[in-house]
Amino acid sequence: xxxxxxxxxxxxxxxxxxxxxxxxxxxxxxxxxxxxxxxxxxxxxxxxxxxxxxxxxxxxxxxxxxxxxxxxxxxxxxxxxxxxxxxxxxxxxxxxxxxxxxxxxxxxxxxxxxxxxxxxxxxxxxxxxxxxxxxxxxxxxxxxxxxxxxxxxxxxxxxxxxxxxxxxxxxxxxxxxxxxxxxxxxxxxxxxxxxxxxxxxxxxxx
Numbered sequence: 001x002x003x004x005x006x007x008x009x010x011x012x013x014x015x016x017x018x019x020x021x022x023x024x025x026x027x028x029x030x031x032x033x034x035x036x037x038x039x040x041x042x043x044x045x046x047x048x049x050x051x052x053x054x055x056x057x058x059x060x061x062x063x064x065x066x067x068x069x070x071x072x073x074x075x076x077x078x079x080x081x082x083x084x085x086x087x088x089x090x091x092x093x094x095x096x097x098x099x100x101x102x103x104x105x106x107x108x109x110x111x112x113x114x115x116x117x118x119x120x121x122x123x124x125x126x127x128x129x130x131x132x133x134x135x136x137x138x139x140x141x142x143x144x145x146x147x148x149x150x151x152x153x154x155x156x157x158x159x160x161x162x163x164x165x166x167x168x169x170x171x172x173x174x175x176x177x178x179x180x181x182x183x184x185x186x187x188x189x190x191x192x193x194x195x196x197x198x199x200x201x202x203x204x205x206x
Contacts, residue, residue: 009037009100010189011092011118013111014182016126017156018080019138021172022105023056025126028179029103033186036101039092042068045083048143058088076106076113081151085110101186108159111166122189124182125166129173131156 014022030036042058044065053059060068065084068074077086085107095102104114111123128134134156138149163169168185172178189195 007099009096009098009102010186011096011102011104011114011121012186012189013104013106013114013121013123014126015106015108015111015124015159015166016172017128017134017159018152019134019141019156020126020128021137021175021178022126024175025172025178025182026103026105028175029182032179033101033183036103037095039087039095039102039104041085041087041104041106042074043083043085045081045085048141060084075117076110078107078109078113080107081148081155087114108162108165120194122168122185123166124168124170124185125163126178127160127163127169127171128156129171131160 014026016022026038030038040054040056040058042060042065044060044062047053047057047059051057062084065077065086068086068088069077073089074086075089075092077084079085087104087106087110092102092104104110106114108125111125114121115123128137131153135149135153138144138152144152170178170181170185
């Protein structure tokens with residue numbers, strides 16, 4: 001993907017440990033700013049209770065996922081706790097080209113991969129206030145076995161230590177405040193001169 005001009009939408013990668021609340025935060029940001037979009041990831045894991053195909057994720061089997069990879073239909077992908085996760089490329093390109101800001105809920109390595117392919121993206125690391133709180137949230141979710149939860153917590157320690165790889169870090173301690181901070185980051189990114197290069201000539205010509 002080429003770097004967008006001012007007419008293009010922003011590509012905003014939201015990453016963080018499992019259980020940090022990425023999905024909840026993204027839904028709140030979209031509620032506050034309906035003109036934005038959420039890039040739906042494809043995954044080979046099974047749906048959790050209440051999740052819908054095409055709304056929360058595109059649920060796929062491993063063979064179908066591999067075919068999408070081979071066809072170049074995935075922008076980035078990662079293996080997390082033995083399951084594949086990836087970002088479908090075509091819908092993303094269409095949204096950004098139309099001027100729509102797009103939020104991506106992706107893994108930490110996924111964000112790093114997007115940075116390589118799309119250096120103009122905005123990267124945001126969402127962190128829990130503490131590992132104790134993260135463990136409480138995972139336990140409350142009640143969708144994983146004790147063994148899977150321990151894997152997720154071990155992975156979370158690694159991901160927290162990768163926060164320095166991101167442009168922005170937000171600690172998700174309060175839903176409303178976290179959403180406000182993310183929207184402030186998006187607004188500030190739209191004001192970067194690099195995205196408005198040449199605006200002087202446009203203004204002086206009027």
